[in-house]
Amino acid sequence: MRPFSYDRAAGAPGDAGTTWLAGGTTLLDLMKLDVMRPERLADINGLGLAEVRLDAQGLHLGALARMAEVAGNAEVQRHFPVVAQSLALAASQQLRNMASLGGNVLQRTRCPYFRDPSHAACNKRNPGSGCGAMDGANRLQAVLGTSDACIAAYPGDFAQALVALDAEVTLRGAAGERRMRFADLHVQPGTTPERETTLRPGELITGFTVPAGPWAARSLYLKVRDRESYAFALASAAVALDLDGKVVREARIALGGVATVPWRAAEAEADLRGKVLDEASATRAAEAAFAAARTHGENAFKPELGRRTLVRALLLAKRMEA
Numbered sequence: 559m560r561p562f563s564y565d566r567a568a569g570a571p572g573d574a575g576t577t578w579l580a581g582g583t584t585l586l587d588l589m590k591l592d593v594m595r596p597e598r599l600a601d602i603n604g605l606g607l608a609e610v611r612l613d614a615q616g617l618h619l620g621a622l623a624r625m626a627e628v629a630g631n632a633e634v635q636r637h638f639p640v641v642a643q644s645l646a647l648a649a650s651q652q653l654r655n656m657a658s659l660g661g662n663v664l665q666r667t668r669c670p671y672f673r674d675p676s677h678a679a680c681n682k683r684n685p686g687s688g689c690g691a692m693d694g695a696n697r698l699q700a701v702l703g704t705s706d707a708c709i710a711a712y713p714g715d716f717a718q719a720l721v722a723l724d725a726e727v728t729l730r731g732a733a734g735e736r737r738m739r740f741a742d743l744h745v746q747p748g749t750t751p752e753r754e755t756t757l758r759p760g761e762l763i764t765g766f767t768v769p770a771g772p773w774a775a776r777s778l779y780l781k782v783r784d785r786e787s788y789a790f791a792l793a794s795a796a797v798a799l800d801l802d803g804k805v806v807r808e809a810r811i812a813l814g815g816v817a818t819v820p821w822r823a824a825e826a827e828a829d830l831r832g833k834v835l836d837e838a839s840a841t842r843a844a845e846a847a848f849a850a851a852r853t854h855g856e857n858a859f860k861p862e863l864g865r866r867t868l869v870r871a872l873l874l875a876k877r878m879e880a
């Protein structure tokens with residue numbers, strides 16, 4: 559690992575050369591791999607920012623709340639099950655005990671070419687160098703939101719719950735505090751895959767607000783992976799339903815494991831609105847969700863797996879008590 563300086567942060571903003579340290583569960587791995595090379599770490603664990611609170615407006619989560627704490631909160635499990643489940647199904651218990659919510663949404667891709675500097679070609683790590691995964695080992699890579707420069711899948715789970723439920727994220731930086739839709743935090747790779755978020759230099763995520771809605775209680779996160787624990791999603795679906803009997807008033811859907819960013823499946827939602835929810839309508843919605851999928855050899859199975867995951871998630875959510 560390269561030398562770096564360590565400080566306890568008194569508060570945002572930092573400057574462009576400062577990297578925030580919370581749980582460290584992603585950052586330290588990438589420093590050891592020589593993928594991330596921060597000169598200064600500012601430890602933010604003394605800043606508070608750990609609230610977990612529900613009120614009439616919704617769910618308020620501090621960026622430094624730990625994944626395990628939120629996943630195990632009985633009120634979150636009851637009123638926002640998709641949030642609790644997306645956190646409980648991620649990583650291992652030890653990692654969930656350490657990892658912060660803010661760090662979790664900013665975790666970097668698991669693309670093997672990105673994580674191993676001995677591979678020369680990776681546009682995300684080394685802009686302009688090419689993409690080793692495009693014609694290489696790409697079984698885990700994305701099929702939605704890709705570009706000719708990068709096909710790396712976004713690896714997280716919690717972010718899908720936030721996107722599906724129209725959460726907001728609060729940020730603090732040199733210009734003060736601002737809030738924006740969580741869906742606007744991550745950006746698709748396009749021609750600049752090294753740019754992953756709309757965070758400004760030195761800006762810090764301080765929290766998330768998940769609005770209350772008639773769909774929040776009938777929500778779930780379904781994750782399909784190579785093994786049943788401690789693995790990243792091959793495909794996942796965060797779904798939330800507001801039903802009038804068997805008819806869909808409103809569906810909220812986000813997909814994971816298949817896209818370059820936490821992926822809102824707006825076409826599938828529109829397809830379901832006003833329809834009786836059954837296997838046929840869920841299948842049509844899933845087909846709409848993956849209509850624009852683009853595969854690259856080894857990941858050709860993902861659209862079908864993604865469709866089946868979404869159909870199953872919708873039918874399971876329909877059976878829930880809300």
Ligand code: SF4
Nearest residue numbers: 669671680681689709
């Ligand atoms: Fe790098 Fe993206 Fe290509 Fe992976 S898919 S090698 S992260 S450019």
